[in-house]
Amino acid sequence: MVTSMTGYGREEAANEQVKIFAEIKTVNHRFCEYTIRMPRQLLVLEEKVKKKANQYIRRGRVEIFITVEGDSLVSKNVKIDWDLADQYVSLMDKVKGKYNLESSVTLQDMLQLESIFVTEEVPIVPTDLEALLMEAVSGALENLKKMRTQEGQELAQDLQHQLKKFGEIVVGVKNYAPSVVEKYKARLAIKLAELTEGLIEDSRIVTEAAIFADKCDINEELTRLESHVQQFSETLTHGEPIGRKLDFLVQEMNREVNTIGSKANDSTITKEVVEMKSLLEKLKEQVQNIE
Template identity: 85%
Template sequence: MVTSMTGYGRDEAGNGQVNVFAEIKTVNHRFCEHTIRMPRQLLVLEEKVKKKANQYIRRGRVEIFITVEGESLVTKKVKVDWDLADQYVGLMTEVKDKYKLESSITLQDILQLESIFMTEEVPAVPRDLEALLLKSVSGALENLKKMRAHEGQELALDMINQLNRFGEVVAGVKNHAPSVVEKYKTRMEIKLAELTDGQIEDSRIVTEAAIFADKCDINEELTRLDSHVQQFSATLSQNEPIGRKLDFLVQEMNREVNTIGSKANDSLITREVVEMKSLLEKLKEQVQNIE
């Protein structure tokens, strides 16, 4: 089953007091890479979110966004810096004594010393928030999976069409290849006859034709191309990540086509090599999207 690396999924879960929203999108990547953005109070759950994602995604760049609405995840608590307050009161007392001031230090005087009061945020995570978070992530992953599977089937159909066309071109080259040597032999006979006034040796023609046939023999390359086409087609039906294997096969097919282009001394084969390289380039573009 072909699965695309590109997709999007969203879901939410709530309990009446708080709602958790999970959005997940994936794009192409050589490996599996995660980026998770969530309230910092929930970062302790990051590994569980990643583990859940890995159950669905084996390859691609994964971006997970989690937001929480409803009850606040933090409460604020005011603290007093008593050491600093002691210093302030001590200094005010010294000033009062030194200048023989009769007024006393009041609570209002201390409240004006803002630096001795500190506001501290205390996590206030609802007890069932973890379950809600993982539920929303699971739902988003299921939706993502459906989208990636649907797009994967579209990619598979397109690749099958390209692959079938490629196979037809390879078959055409295979049928045409034997005539290349015969055409060369005929051209050589005509050329030698012109140069020697018809006095030519059959053994020389046979030898030259044999040398040429050996240089332009592409049977091995065509056989390997047939094998690669069959492997590519069979791989498309495997129920596992196949992107890297398909990428390898396209590279090998391209290597064989390049060799055929360098060995085949024939204009028709040269044109077909251009067509095969064009089809392989289209296959390569699609393979880059496969998990």
């Protein structure tokens, strides 16, 4: 089954204390690369999230976003910086003494000095938060899988369509190729007859035709192309990730087509080579989306 590397999945899980949202987005990438963003109190579970994702994803750039909602996730404590408070009081007393001020330092004065009060946030991790997180992540991965599978099926249909057109051209060129030598032989006979007034021997024409046939022989390339087309079609039915293999086959097919284009001394074959290269570009573009 063909799976696309592009997809999106979202799921949420909740209990009486918290609600967890998991969003997962994947795009094309040569390897498998992760970016995971989650609250601090969940960072210890990052590897478990990644391990779970690896059961669904083999290739692609993966972005996982975890958000948590709940009133009891953070405990706030207020502390006083006593050293700083002592300095403030000491300075105030010095100012009072220097300028003979009557008023004394009051609690209201101290409350105005916000810098001496420090607020600390202490994360609170509910006991069942891990189970809740994995429930949300698993659901998001299932939704991601559905989307990637559906898009993969559409990609497979398009690839089969393009591949069929490519294979038909290969068969057509293979059937047409033998006539290229015969046409060359006929043109050569006419040309030599004109130049030598009919005094050229048939054996010379046959020899020249044989040399030409050897130079423009594309049977090996066409045979390999037929094999690649068959392998490509069969690979589309495999269950494991196939993107890299398909990409390799497209490269090999392109190499064979380039060789045919350089060998074939015929306008009809050259035209078909252009069409085959156009189809290979479409195949290559689509293969880049496959896991």
